[in-house]
Amino acid sequence: DIVYVSISGFGENGPYAQKPVYDPIVQAFSGLTTVQAGADDRRPRLIRTVLPDKLTAVTAAQAIAAALVGRLRSGKGQHVRLAMLDAVLAFLWASDMGAQTYVGEQVSQRTAASFIDLIYETANGFMTVAVMTNKEWAALTRALECPQWLEDSRFVTPALRDQNIDARLEMTQEVLKTRTTEAWLARLEAAGVPCAPVLTREQVIAHPQIIASGILLESEHPTAGRLRQTRTAARFEAPTVIRHGAPHLGEHNQEILSELGIARETIEALRRRWLIGAEVPR
Structure with missing residues (x-):
């Protein structure tokens, strides 16, 4: 009847199954560092947060919930196995591994979407601006006071703007350098262009x-x-309420071990021998 999850780095099988794992190792092995670099031929880059660690935890919570629903239907518990590598690959696949989706086709080296990312420098900081539709593109040209961009054959359709992304983003960057982030936010928001400051x-x-x-x-x-x-x-x-902080080492030993039927004298003996943590007085 028990539902439980065991988590490993690479899974139970394969040549890496017994290797020790930390977050950067999974970032590197999963291709995530290459995605973060922007292209296969650029220097790989780590995401500067422990994304595989956190993502695996979220995936584990979802797996436990799904297994509990399964137990309600079948009356049986199960052992759920989860590898950090699998969690990251599943997370990346739909958005970043499209070229690897079609089996049997020759896949060319992945090239960068652009040598400029969507973080732009302004006169006093940084911001991001993202346009996808023709309506948003037209609004951007008005806000940036560059109506001539609408007549540029390189940018007539979303597909052409994607093909010429380097030129488009470089032109956008040069204009955004001329005013402050606050000034651009006011203009772009008024025009309906998706944008935000970098905080x-x-x-x-x-x-x-x-x-x-x-x-x-x-x-x-x-x-x-x-x-x-x-x-x-x-x-x-029901709103989230923080009832108390994390417990101190050994804070609930007496309560938990007593519930298990262990006598107080035995608990004290274990504590004196430092086999269990001692409660920290408040």
Whole structure:
């Protein structure tokens, strides 16, 4: 009746099955660092957050939920096996491994989408601007005061704009350097162009949108003081409440071991021998 998940780096089979694994190793082996580089012939780059670690945890939670639903239907539990490598490959496949989808076809080396990414420099910082449709492209040319771009044969359709992405983004970058981020945001938002400022971590937590979303919660920890954390991203009908901080080492030993039927004297003996952690007084 038990549902449980075991997590490995590369899975139970294959030449890498017994290898030790950390997040950067999975980033490298899965192709994620090549995706982050922008092309197969560029220097691979790590994503500077532990994405495989976090993604595997989310995948494990989903797997447990799915297995519990299966148990409700079948009455049987199961052992779910999850590899970090599998979690990342499944995550990447639809958006970044399209050339590897068609079996038997010769796949040319993946080339970069552009030598410029969608982070633009402005007169006082950075911002991002993204346009996909003809309507958005026309709005961008108006906001940037470059109507001549609408007549440029390289940019008439979304497909042509994609083919000529280097030229298009370079032209956009040169214009955006001429004014501040705030000035461009006002113009672009008024024109209906998708855009946003690039925020530092300190700017993120102070931004009105973040505050309005309620994603950040503050609470008092008995030893660490006042802490700021995120609530769960999914909002349920019952609001997220932080009832208490993480337990200290051994804080619940007495309670848990007593529930298992272990006598208090035995628990104390285990504690004296440092076989279990000692409770930390508050």
